[in-house]
Amino acid sequence: MRIAPDLRIAAAARGFVLLALGGPILWDRNVSAAVLLTALGTGWLLALSLELRAPRLRVPLVVLDAGFVGLVVGTDLSSQAVLGALAVPPFVAGLWRGLRGVLLALSAELTAVVVVGVASGGALSAEQSLTVFTWVAMGLALGMVATFVRGALRDDDPTAPYRHASDLLRELNHLSVGLSSGLEPRSLGGVILSTVLDDIPAAAISIHVPLDDHLAVLAAKSLSGGDLDRCADFAAAAWARDQPVVEDGSFAFPLEGHRTTIAVVSGAVPSGSSIGPDELRHRVGRLQLALEEQAVQLETGLLFEAFRDTATADERQRLSREMHDGVAQDIASLGYLVDALAAQAPTPEAESQLGMLRERITAIVSEVRRSVTTLRTTVGSSESLGTAIVGVTRNLSQSSGIPIEVTLDEQAQRLRPEVEAELFRITQEALNNAVKHAECRTIRVHCQVAAPYAAITVADDGKGLGEARSDSYGMGIMRERAHLIDADLAIEEPPGGGLTVSVRLSAESGHPPAAPTPETKQVSTTR
Structure with missing residues (x-):
């Protein structure tokens, strides 16, 4: 088991104090002080075991440890040999919880010392009070040092940002119960x-x-x-x-x-x-x-949405890397193996079958690469929705050999990032469906944006919608994305054949987007 650096430091500090206090006590043969020191050692050994096995209990252990030390020390304030133990809990608390932990530990041990001391022998004398204050002040100083050490350890810990994020997300989940107005x-x-x-x-x-x-x-x-x-x-x-x-x-x-x-x-x-x-x-x-x-x-x-979008983008990038470096490479290697087998095929029939298998593997590799492109392509902060659509259509046209014509009519004012992202994904899904299933000769895309209005149409001249497969979720996902941004999605089969997918975003007035401006341009992404 790997022991965290802060836990090692806490164990070393407790061990050092036990040795430093135990030497003089044994030299003077102070039996009562030795009993108190033994109790401290036993309690610290138990605390160390709990800290090792249940890290989540470290926060309550800060208070329990400080209270226990105060209890032991307050039992016999006349034995000043163990008063130095009061400096340990604030130091350990500083390692666990920073300045907040130091203050909690000081409060707990001071309360325990005063309550037990008064209960055992009446009011504390001026000398006892001064001694207790001295060691508590020393504990405060050591706690501040531990707080600094804690920060330095976290800077060197690669998991620290994740642990901090975990704490924040846990707190967010707790607070979300009271967010009656939602976060949309x-x-x-x-x-x-x-x-x-x-x-x-x-x-x-x-x-x-x-x-x-x-x-x-x-x-x-x-x-x-x-x-x-x-x-x-x-x-x-x-x-x-x-x-x-x-x-x-x-x-x-x-x-x-x-x-x-x-x-x-x-x-x-x-x-x-x-x-x-x-x-x-x-x-x-x-x-x-x-x-x-x-x-x-x-x-x-807005902050929650920005966090969600960042997390989603990072996950899409990770998935695209895994697919490109893992699945795509493995399938491509199978193609090379099939080529080697085809070169040594014993019969023409076997060679023909291996050729068909090679074609199928090539098609799967192309599909995986299209999926990687889909995952990696997003609407960036520096490019417009139309520019992103042109980029994805260019890649699809080059990989599929199907001419894709794009007409853009965009005004300078941008839509919200999450709205642009959903419109882009809807367009991307419609294009992928046309390329994979429509058996079309041409695809036409029209993108019109005049914030807060937008209208995008993807039309092909293929075989139409056909029967829905049980394992197909594309249309449902497009409808869900449109619903998220209060857009209208229409899927139609024109009389002349093919399929048209339209998504429209408008204000409550229902006014259409502004007339085409000089920024309107025709983009051809024919292979």
Whole structure:
């Protein structure tokens, strides 16, 4: 069994103190002090055994160990030979729990010494009090040293980040019981917008959150005639100034989270509204204070989502490495073995069968490589959704030999990262299905993004949907992904044949995306 460095240090400190105290006691033949020292040694040996076998008990053992030492020392304060043991529990507690453990140990042993000392021989004398205080002060100093040692040991321990993350995740699981509003940012953002609309009847309203060096739409609502582009401009102005902006019937104000500004709410009242500039400014200020609690909830949801996305991306990368370096290489090696057998085939029939097996192995290797590409391709922070789609279609076209035409119509403003990720995965699944099952000659992709709106269509000229296999989950997964971002997924078989998969994301108004801009471009990924 590998013993942790902090446990070795704690055992060594206890052993050293026992030897340092035991020498003078044996020299003076102090029987009562020897009995107390034996009790301390027995208790520390038991504590060491528990610390070794049950690391989770180290925190309660900090208090129990300190209380036990205080109990033993307080039994006979006239025997000053064992008072030095009071310095050990704070040191060990500093190794286990840092400064918090040191303070717990000092409190426990001081309480035990005073209670037992008073119960045994009445009030402590001035000399006894001074001696106890001296050794407790020494314990505090050693505890601070142990806290520093603990930090140094953790810096050298490769498992320390995992143990720390484990503690945080355990605490998060415990706290999640009280998160009655949930952790989904879009839902929390929608609640905030509803609260604002209850106080300010706006024709258009949106909530933006930071994404790298710009703002992204988290949620938006628009009535007929509402101008979400103006909302975006005012949101950028309020974010840059970090203060509310009210002008010409439009407004924007930042939302303060636990420690920093986490979002901006912006909107515009309809023309002819009875709300004047002063009244609008007053309502904005009132809302900014009223939404403090909901802003903290939104911040928590955004942090949790960022953590979840990072963990998911890391796991996808790990799986892609395992598939590329493990499964793909093993299957490819089987192909080389089949080639060797085919070269020595005893009959033409055997050679033909081995050739068919070689073709099947080649197809499986291609499928594994496509899966690796699927796992590794993501929408990065520096590239747009359309750019990521072009990248995956280029790889699929090159590996499958099927021409894939991509039409992009994107505006500069980005969608939220989690929304882009789900739209990208839906598109990726639709493309993979077309390549693997449609037996098509051409695939066409149309991607239109004007945040908070988006529409993506994947159409092929293949054999259509066909009968669903019992082991096929692609369509169900696409529907689940669309549901996560409140998007509409449609799967249709046009009269002329083939299959069309469309996913649309829009605000409650149902307005279509803006007309094509000069950024619209045609991309051909024909092999």
